[in-house]
Amino acid sequence: MGYTKRNDGRKFDETRPIEAKAGIIKRADGSAYFKMGKTVAYAAVYGPREIHPKFLQNPTKGKLRCYYNMMPFSSVGDRVRPGANRRAKEIAMVTEKAILPVIDLSKFPNSVIDVFIELPQTDAGTRCAGICAASIALADAGILMSDMVAAVSIGRVDDKLVVDLDYSEESYEGGTVADIPMAVISRTGEISLLQMDGNLSREDLKKAVEMAKKACSKIDKIQRDALKNKYEVKK
């Protein structure tokens, strides 16, 4: 039978509606809000600042430290226990590694840049939304970056490759599902995150990478506009 029409009526290569804002948390050095359909991510960046515990100090370069947290009321199911769990730690680590290639930490020896990602509302694709928000927040915090990172998840729902799965697609029951979150460094097109849940043929994976690059270039534009809007002259 196959997956002929997406649950929410999107095209197969269409992302959910995206909204992005920069500089929304006043006390943070840099911050961002990134909404992708029903998934909402806030990112706050503090630093470069003194690193604690001190044994983590590195005299040759600074450190990037990410936190990922789903709020207790964020999902439709049971209450999510806040704080670090196995999943949150893994996502924090992959977020860190997705962003690290674009950040120049050599200028901040012995210090740390803290990135806090909070998700008040989730509907699949949280790590991607988190990375997008973190990228905007880091730029907003004036951190030296060679580029920005955009992320999106590509998936196979039954027999179709689709961009930006929501929860109803991730838990599709009419067939098998594969889900591949990907982060793309915009200018160079390098991939800094690629995970896969489920299985996919080699050809499909190649197609999925191309789809991700296309979707990420759109997301990249939204991210940059969010930063520029913050400094736009209001008349």
Place this chain on the structure above:
Amino acid sequence: MGKLLVENKTIVTPGEELAEGMDFLPAEGTFRDKDKIISSGLGLVNVNGRVIKTISVSGKYIPKTGDTIIAKVTNILMSGWILDIDSAYSAVLSVKEAKDFIRRDADLTRYYNIGDYIITDIVMVTSQRLVDASMKGPGMRKLIGGRIINVNCHKVPRIIGKKGSMVSMIKNATDCSIIVGQNGVIWINGSPENEIIVVKTIKKIEQEAHISGLTERIKTFLEKETNKKINIEKVE
């Protein structure tokens, strides 16, 4: 012949292509990738002849030799004071660099105690970002009374204005003494009502620093707040 890809004085984001061709030279906040010049941070593009740079609009203070800053004493060592300079790194003020001669066995808290704010110069920054401060020189002193506010250190040039025009305008309008540190820490001393006006004015400058016609707007704002007529001194 190279070609500019963005307009001068616009906001650019990290990784944005600024110019094409080998004629242009990358300066602060930019780098070269093959024949293109790319921005490496969020900032305002500044094209000066062949040199392209981006002036950052946000970020923590990075200590620079020769900066005059306002610092807070956070700890006392055997041989000096540790200063919080509102940056990722702290500075050290050695006993030798204090204002007056201090005997070896003297109680250092009598000079600068923990929690005191001082105006100080940065005399040296090492590659590991160890910062040395000094109180030798005119104007360096402990700050007594008044209030401290923190602003984005990248807005400090706009708060000071051309040859200090902006800050002297605020001083004249409010009769407050104001000291602006390069690290974005500002000390204000005057009557409480006037101090509040100064804080409001500085916050306004901080928010609107990148929009042209700033001096005129601040002038009307100050006139409204203080009910005084202000003459802008022409800066040559």
